[in-house]
Each structure stands twice: as structure tokens, then as C-alpha cells.
Amino acid sequence: MMKKIAIIGVSVAIFILLCAYFGLSAYIASSLTKVERIPITENPRSFGIGYQDISFTSRLDNLVLKGWYLEGEQDRPTIIMVHGREGNRAIGTPGILELASRLVEKGFHVLMFDLRGHGESEGTYLSAGYYERYDLLGAVDYARSRGASKIGVVGFSMGAATSILAAAEEPGISAVVSDSSFADLTEIANREVKKQTHLPAWFAPGYLLVLKVWYGIDLNSVRPVDAVGRIAPRPILFIHGQADNYFPSTHANRLYEASNNASNQVWLVPDAGHIQSYKTAPLEYLERITTFFEQEL
Numbered sequence: 001m002m003k004k005i006a007i008i009g010v011s012v013a014i015f016i017l018l019c020a021y022f023g024l025s026a027y028i029a030s031s032l033t034k035v036e037r038i039p040i041t042e043n044p045r046s047f048g049i050g051y052q053d054i055s056f057t058s059r060l061d062n063l064v065l066k067g068w069y070l071e072g073e074q075d076r077p078t079i080i081m082v083h084g085r086e087g088n089r090a091i092g093t094p095g096i097l098e099l100a101s102r103l104v105e106k107g108f109h110v111l112m113f114d115l116r117g118h119g120e121s122e123g124t125y126l127s128a129g130y131y132e133r134y135d136l137l138g139a140v141d142y143a144r145s146r147g148a149s150k151i152g153v154v155g156f157s158m159g160a161a162t163s164i165l166a167a168a169e170e171p172g173i174s175a176v177v178s179d180s181s182f183a184d185l186t187e188i189a190n191r192e193v194k195k196q197t198h199l200p201a202w203f204a205p206g207y208l209l210v211l212k213v214w215y216g217i218d219l220n221s222v223r224p225v226d227a228v229g230r231i232a233p234r235p236i237l238f239i240h241g242q243a244d245n246y247f248p249s250t251h252a253n254r255l256y257e258a259s260n261n262a263s264n265q266v267w268l269v270p271d272a273g274h275i276q277s278y279k280t281a282p283l284e285y286l287e288r289i290t291t292f293f294e295q296e297l
Helices: 002-033 096-105 132-145 158-169 185-197 201-214 224-230 250-258 282-296
Strands: 052-057 064-070 078-082 109-113 151-156 173-179 236-241 265-269
Touching: 002 201, 052 109, 052 132, 064 096, 064 132, 078 096, 078 132, 078 158, 096 109, 096 282, 109 132, 132 151, 132 158, 151 158, 151 282, 158 173, 158 224, 173 282, 224 250, 236 250, 236 282, 250 265, 265 282
Parallel strands: 078 109, 078 151, 151 173, 173 236, 236 265
Antiparallel strands: 052 064, 064 109
């Protein structure tokens, strides 16, 4: 009898521990996918640039995405801009509207849009590039429908990682500017989870499993460092702030080394924090990316 009671007690204890483990794992997964929408309170007219409200669908699941089309000169390339986490096409990336207006002044067409779950686009959660790449691919489809023959992309933070993942699948993206991308998302996720929850590393398999089963997100595959080599021979300009404490500039170096393309470039911006390179050195930033796109598109 005592042996049976002991077995029952151990079984109950294991069950309680498993419930606690997966309960906390579910909480972590929910936190990683949660996104807070920021209202769009600015537009390109603030910089004297006209625009058209547009909508199109993500290439994967037909979510409706909202954006702006800023028309440049006839027969000029189109630049798609991809914002980061918890921003939108106008806010959250320092200087994004100003940069877009300057590109239009240089003659480029510019397409700006809200990733899923952000701004005015459909969607309820984020996946740090796993599904967002299909939003960018939907933007590529839309640009083609407007007659774009050459398409470049400028991505920021999560948007930069998204740009790398999408370009690895879509040869229609002819050139990429990656501003402050991470190399491997699981490294960042594990770091942030440990910092915010103080939970040990052995919770990682649990929340990774929950992400895959509940959300369909394979976080282990969100590795731009693995995808970047498939973009060659198309060129990439990696930009990263040397004072970036969120994704250290070593991520840019890792991506460059893995890119398998000697014609790629890296610009590490002194004193610039995370996605602060344009605000830190606006004239040089504009000159570098303009020259890059002029040469490559």
C-alpha cells in the first residue's frame, strides 16, 4: 500500500511540474509573439512628398497589409522599406519617413507598409521574420504589379532580418540594405527570456515547442546567418551601429562572413545605437545607400 501511495505521489508531483513547465513555456511564447500596435500619426506630406494609400496581401496567407506608395521618376527602381518590431511604416524607426522622402527626391519609387500585427495591417501576433518574410514577398508582388523591374529593400532590425530571409527565397529582390539585423534569433530570444524572467535555459525547449505547435513558428529557422549565403551574387550592404546594445555589431560581421559574396559591404557606424545610424550620420547614410542602389539596380 505504501509503495502504491509513493508511486501516486511521485506521479502527481511529476504532473504538477510538467504543468508548471509548459504553463511557463506558454507564457514565454505568448510574450515573444505579443505586439502592441502604435497608431500612425505622421505621413510623407510632413516632408513635402505626396503618396498613395495602398493595400495588398501577404504571399502566404492573404492577410491584408496596408501601406503607402511614394512615386518617383519613370523607369526608376523601387525601394521597399521594412520597419522593425512594434513600429509601423511611419513611427518606431528613427528617421524612416525622412529617409523615404530623400530617396524619392533621388528619383526612386518607395513602397512603405505595415508588417502583420503592426500599424493598420491585419494580424494579431509577430514571428520576428518567420511569417513577416511573406509580407515582404507580398510587397514585392505589389511592386511588380506597378511595373517595377528592379526592386531593392531597406530593412531595419527585425525588418532587416525579414529582408534577408525574403531575399533568400525571392530572386526578384535585386539588392538589400540590412540595417541592424540579428544573425540568429534563438540567441536573442534566450537572452531576453533569461533577462526578463530569470528562468533557466532548460525552459527553451518548452517555449520553442509551444511556438511551433500553437503558433506554427519554427524559431530555430529564423537564422539570417544561414539564409544570407543564398542571396549571392545579389549584393547586400550591412549597416550596424557600433554602440548597439540590443543586437551587437558582431551580428553584422557574422552575417557578412556568412554571405559568401566578396562584393557585399559592411558599414559600422561609430556611436550609433540600435537602428540609430541614419539619425547619427544622415548625410553619409543617404549617400551610401543611394550610391549602393544606383550601382546595383
